[in-house]
Amino acid sequence: MWPRDSSEKHGQADSGPGRLPLYVTLALCAGIGAASLTLITPSLPSLQSELGITVTQLGVSQAVYLLCIALPQLFYGAYSDRIGRRKPLLLGLAVFVAGSIAATFAFDVLSLTFARFLQAIGASSGMVISRAVVRDMHPEGRMASVMGFLAMPMMVLPMIAPALGGLVQDLIGWRGNFWLLTVCGILLIAASMAWLPRESGAAAAQLTPAGTTKALLTSRRFYFFTFQFGLSSATNQLFFIVTPFVMERQFGLPPLAYGAWFSIPPLMYFAGNLISGIYAERLGIVRMVRVGSLGAGVVCAIWLLAFIYLPVASVELFLVMGSIALFHGLITPSAVAGATGAISTAFGFASGMAGFLQALLCAMTVLAASVAEIEHAELLVWWLASISLVCVMLSQTLLPRTAEHG
Numbered sequence: 001m002w003p004r005d006s007s008e009k010h011g012q013a014d015s016g017p018g019r020l021p022l023y024v025t026l027a028l029c030a031g032i033g034a035a036s037l038t039l040i041t042p043s044l045p046s047l048q049s050e051l052g053i054t055v056t057q058l059g060v061s062q063a064v065y066l067l068c069i070a071l072p073q074l075f076y077g078a079y080s081d082r083i084g085r086r087k088p089l090l091l092g093l094a095v096f097v098a099g100s101i102a103a104t105f106a107f108d109v110l111s112l113t114f115a116r117f118l119q120a121i122g123a124s125s126g127m128v129i130s131r132a133v134v135r136d137m138h139p140e141g142r143m144a145s146v147m148g149f150l151a152m153p154m155m156v157l158p159m160i161a162p163a164l165g166g167l168v169q170d171l172i173g174w175r176g177n178f179w180l181l182t183v184c185g186i187l188l189i190a191a192s193m194a195w196l197p198r199e200s201g202a203a204a205a206q207l208t209p210a211g212t213t214k215a216l217l218t219s220r221r222f223y224f225f226t227f228q229f230g231l232s233s234a235t236n237q238l239f240f241i242v243t244p245f246v247m248e249r250q251f252g253l254p255p256l257a258y259g260a261w262f263s264i265p266p267l268m269y270f271a272g273n274l275i276s277g278i279y280a281e282r283l284g285i286v287r288m289v290r291v292g293s294l295g296a297g298v299v300c301a302i303w304l305l306a307f308i309y310l311p312v313a314s315v316e317l318f319l320v321m322g323s324i325a326l327f328h329g330l331i332t333p334s335a336v337a338g339a340t341g342a343i344s345t346a347f348g349f350a351s352g353m354a355g356f357l358q359a360l361l362c363a364m365t366v367l368a369a370s371v372a373e374i375e376h377a378e379l380l381v382w383w384l385a386s387i388s389l390v391c392v393m394l395s396q397t398l399l400p401r402t403a404e405h406g
Contacts, residue, residue, distance in 0.1 A: 128355055300384055
C-alpha cells in the first residue's frame with residue numbers, strides 16, 4: 001500500500017505517465033454509479049409498460065438507488081483503511097455486476113428495485129475508494145490537481161450515458177442497457193486487478209477507530225471542505241431536478257426544445273476542473289475553495305439582479321447554472337482533497353464520511369425544494385443564490401486563517 005504521509009517526496013514517487021492507466025481506472029470506477037443512473041433514463045417508458053410499473057414506483061426505484069449509494073460509503077471507507085483499497089473495490093464492483101445481471105432478469109417492481117439496490121451498493125465503492133487511493137498517492141495540493149483532471153471523465157460519463165442508453169434501447173431494448181452495465185463492471189474488475197497495486201496488509205492506524213471518528217468529526221477543516229463540495233453538489237442536483245418543471249410550467253417548452261441546453265453546466269464545470277487541475281497545487285486548496293465560493297456567490301448576485309430587473313428568457317436559466325458550475329469546478333477537486341485528507345490516519349474513512357454527508361446535503365436540499373414547489377425561474381435563482389451565499393459565509397468563517405494548514 002502507498003505510504004501515508006504528506007511529503008512532496010511521497011507525491012513525486014507516485015507521479016508520472018505510468019500512472020495514467022490507474023488514473024483512468026479510478027475515474028471510471030468513480031463515475032460508473034452516476035452513469036448507471038442516467039444510462040437507463042431512455043428505458044424508463046419501456047420499463048413502465050413492460051413490467052407494469054407506475055411512474056411513482058419508478059421514482060421509488062431511482063430513489064432507492066440514490067439512497068443506497070450514500071450509506072455504504074461509510075462502510076467502504078472504514079473497511080478500506082483496515083484491509084487496504086484493492087479488496088473493497090473489487091468486492092463492490094462484483095456486487096455491482098451481480099446487481100446488473102439481476103436487473104436483466106427483473107420481472108416486476110420488487111425485483112427491479114432489489115437489483116438497483118445491489119447496483120448502488122456496489123457502485124458506491126468506486127466513489128469512495130478512488131478518492132482514498134489518490135490521497136494515498138499524493139499530498140493535498142497535488143491531489144487537488146489530479147482530481148481536477150480525474151473529474152473530467154467522471155462528468156463526461158453521466159453526460160453521454162443517456163445518448164448511449166437511447167441507442168441500446170432502440171437496438172436491443174431496456175434489458176440491453178443492464179447487460180451493457182454488466183460488461184462495464186466486468187471490465188472495471190479486470191482493470192482494477194491489473195492496475196491497482198497489491199497491498200501487503202492493512203494500513204497501520206495511529207488512532208483507534210473511536211479516536212479516528214472523534215478526530216474527524218471534531219475537525220473544522222473536514223467540515224470546511226465537506227460543506228463546500230456537498231453544497232455544490234446539492235446546487236447541481238437542485239437545478240437538474242427542478243429545471244424541467246420550470247421549463248414546462250413557466251415557458252411551456254417540451255424536453256426536445258431545451259434538452260441540448262443541459263450540456264451548458266457540465267461543460268462549464270469541465271472547464272473549471274481543467275483550471276483547477278492547472279492551478280490547485282500552485283495556489284493551495286484552501287485558496288482555491290475560497291476563490292471558487294466567492295466567484296459563485298458574485299455571479300449569483302449578478303444574475304439575480306438581472307432576473308429582477310430584466311425580462312427572463314428560458315436559456316438564461318442554463319447560463320446562470322453554467323456560470324455557477326464554472327466556479328464549482330474550481331471548488332470540488334480541492335474540497336475533495338481537503339476532506340479526504342482531513343486526518344492523516346484514515347483517508348478511506350474520511351472519504352466515506354464526506355461522501356455520505358454530501359449525499360445527505362443533496363437529499364435535504366432536494367426535499368426542501370420539493371416541498372417549496374419551485375415552478376418559476378426567478379424562485380429557482382433565489383434558491384441557487386441562497387445556497388451560494390451560505391457557501392461564501394462558510395468559506396470565510398468556518399476555517400480560521402491560523403488553521404488553514406493545520
